[in-house]
Amino acid sequence: MTAPLTSLDRPNSYIGRSLPRPNAKRLLAGRGRYVSDLRLPRMLYAAFLRSPRAHATIVSINADEARVLEGVHLVATGADLAKICTAWTGTLDHFKGMTSAPQLPLPLDRVVWAGQAVVAVVAESRAIAEDALELIEVDYEDLPAVVDIDVAREAGGPQVNPGSASNICFRSQLDSGTVDDAFAHAAHVVEEEFFFGRHTAVTLEPRAIVADYDPAAGMLTVHHGTQTPYQFQDLYSRHYGIPEARVRVIATDIGGSFGMKLHVYHEDMAVVGLSILLGRPVKYVADRIESFVSDIHAREHRVRARMALDTKGEILAMDVLDLTAIGAFSTYPRTSVVEGNQVIRLIGAPYRFRNYRATLEVIFQNKVQTSQYRAVGHPIACAVTERMVDMAAAKLGLDPFAIRAQNVIADDAYPQTSPTGYRFEALSHQACLKRLHEMMGYDDLRAEQAELRKRGVYRGIGIATFVEITNPSPAFYGVGGARISSQDGAIVSLTPSGEVRCLISVTEQGQGTEAIISQIVADQLGLAQEHVKVITGDTEVTPHGGATWACRGAGIGGETALQATRALKRNILEIAALILQEQPSALDIVDGEVVDAGTRNQRMPIAEIARIAYFRSDTLPPGTQAQLTVSHHFAPQGYPFAFTNGIQGCSLEVDVDTGFIRLLKHFIVEDCGRVINPMLVDEQLRGGIVQGLGAALFEECRYSDTGQLVNGSLADYLVPMPMEMPDILITHVETPTADTELGAKGVGEAGTAAASACVLNAVNDALAPFAATINAIPITPTKVLKALKRF
């Protein structure tokens, strides 16, 4: 007996298939074209003198010696660049009342964090530029630095922006249902304060940019290691007054991004200005220390939360205060308040309760800016919610699975609107919980834990349910006035030899965007995948679109490619029908051949149609104009976001004498809707989980009282490494979105969203026999030993 045919058994069925990324081989062979490697004729190199002070007035800058050093072409200060670049302000209209000071490429008279670029030098080599930096003298006069959240909130305390009323950037409150009433009548209340350390993206390739202004053509070309070339085309155009059509941003291969490379950085804006001033290409690549002090950080939060439950363990209400410190400015153009906003909106998201109150306070301080980094806000919302649920379970004597099963929104109860206003189309918490329970071998793990405890071995088991925001509509940025697109565009052509080229606005940072787009195009047209070429990342070539941010490449970019390809297929079949004297509806395309739709008999290769259309149009009926290039845009409609969900679990061991934590195994059940390439989806989850585990145990940007980053190197800032990472087991539940034909949602952030919450719960589970609790991330040996009162 043969197995029943599935949709994967028809020819060219690539959606749902694990296929390697076509570009992986090129990158592995060292053939990547990273901006870091780029060298243009007459190119010069920029380096930046950085502020050693967290907050100070610039009294004077003496760069005379630097200017005359051989090989130096330009020394530029804030004033020099302010003449050609307009200031930017990191606010969005839909965050009512938010403020942030205007920013320039380099400061005019005041530095606001240690590491801020102050003076730029452009020279014939980076080494000469660095030599010149040593010859520049800057006189500073210290101002009181605002480092700590409490100090920042003190009335009458020091101000990040002298003259302003407070250090508050933004305040927001959500209040739905009857929170006070629910707490007043609750049988049980659990309460905790959580601390989340700053961390940062640490991409393999640091930020890199080559700006190349051609004064003769009035044309600016920027080779930029970014995930959002169109956004930067718009910004360079507007802030430097160059018509948009004369600004070209090229983003070729990028060594990691994770959201970090879609923000405006002062150095990058400066480099564009330096190239304009010099009329020559100027390159800047951040070194690792510069990355630590100037890349955005994320997740410095302090959250106080309460949860009310009835006698049976039904969650009744949550009440939350989130304080987050974001540095001296709100980041442009996406702001630094989105993270906090998502924290307070995602807390409690998997659960049914209706009474919810949250206050968000976003605070300025003298540190580098924070902003969107993989899983924006999710890990904090998830850790707070899931730890509260575990605390409640412990208080009520319920199993962590049982309390969740009791409280999650039922799989058959959708659509639903959360108390924070999020609209959920369809989620699968119950199915995921059930699958995780089986996959973990939960009961056996518990039995083993009990057995080992008797021998002084302390294992912990943690689970964490999550909801992820994907496929964002204009509700995300567009409504706030940001020129950030939520639509994507594709141009799909049949080439004269019968292959397909797809130019598309979503971009590739190693996650496999180009691979899945070629799968969708090949699948939808009826062509072998190797005959599809996908081109991304060049504003001169690819149509305008959102590119890569949030989780949108597959869900929105994929749907764009699908619709564009279907249109091209219709056009091809129209020509085929004319040639074959058939109705287009009687024909189909399989494996590059036009076939009879009914019998699948081959009629003619699409290459032959291309040949005729391109070279022998004289043989087509008069009046026929073959349209073998289709351009198509797609903007998400229907639900403002396609929410996804899932659950993670982990098992770990705490050495109660050393405070060291060994991760034993990690599990995830994830529902991202239609899975286009299971292998790539799994790798997104693994990578995301590892980043979450880094946050859970290792990563933290630590500052001194005076606002100095004290661990700005890879020796001191610990990223997760393979030896410490556990095996990660993955399964999927598929609930496609009905908003698109493709049905895909995002998956890039799901791993990061819940991994740290899971570890937090597991560590607390391991420490349960000691009445020691952990409420801070990262969970370091120091924190564990302190909780255990071992020193």
Place this chain on the structure above:
Amino acid sequence: MDFEETAVKARAFSYFRAATIDQALDAHARAGDDARFIAGGQSLVPALSLRLQAPRLLIDITHIAELRGIRREGACLRIGALTRHCEMLSEPLIAEFAPLLHAAAPFVAHPAIRNRGTFGGSVALADPASEFPAMTLALDAEIEIAGSSGSRRVKADDFFVDLFETALQPGELITAIYVPLFKADQRFAFDELARRRGDYALVGCGMLATFTSDRIDDIRISFFSVGNTPTRVKGAEAALIGFGLDAERIAAAQAALESDLAPPENDEVPPAMRLHLARVLLGRLLGRLGEAG
């Protein structure tokens, strides 16, 4: 080859490749304070790139044949200064006669760094967080030094003076390290507590003991990452010598650490925590030493 302009950020320097010890010493003497020997470069090159150091001259010692090789000399193993960390893992003579170094080597950095970093460079640098300098103390090794006035040998006990400060005078070169051959009545143990494999440890320790049946006749215990220099814990050693390894003795040795060690202030690992970790580690290693009999 023309260097990629963006990658090289060190201050410009001259480079000289020495073929003999004398050439290296001469070149250094002529350049004075502005010269550095370079061996594996795994500590020096990062310092240059960060511009923490900016010497005018680098003297490459890696082509000096006299600094290479591992051989038996009487009751000692002579380990050439250029012996690479990876050779501590692969060389049978090390495994047989200096098993403590063999045991420590996997904890030194990562394979790429072990392929280049040298024993002599590690000892000369005397990073208090490094494994090998501390192990020379436990091994009662002698460091052979060549200088303008000839060659001398300094006991490891007298070599490490203060933070990154050793008995080496400016312009002197470590040529070899002499390690007494491991004997049948000896036992050793090594371990460290590092957040990630390959990191510098929060606390690390190695020990070498001579037993008569189950009684310790002699023991040398050396810690790293606990202060300004690699640190022998003589109080703990004294608590053990002449006794068998029972719980009470182990506790006494652990208690002695309080006066043996004075860990520095640190924002991440407070002194009291480091002391606690040192006690835990000592207890575990002594336990293993007992079992190894």
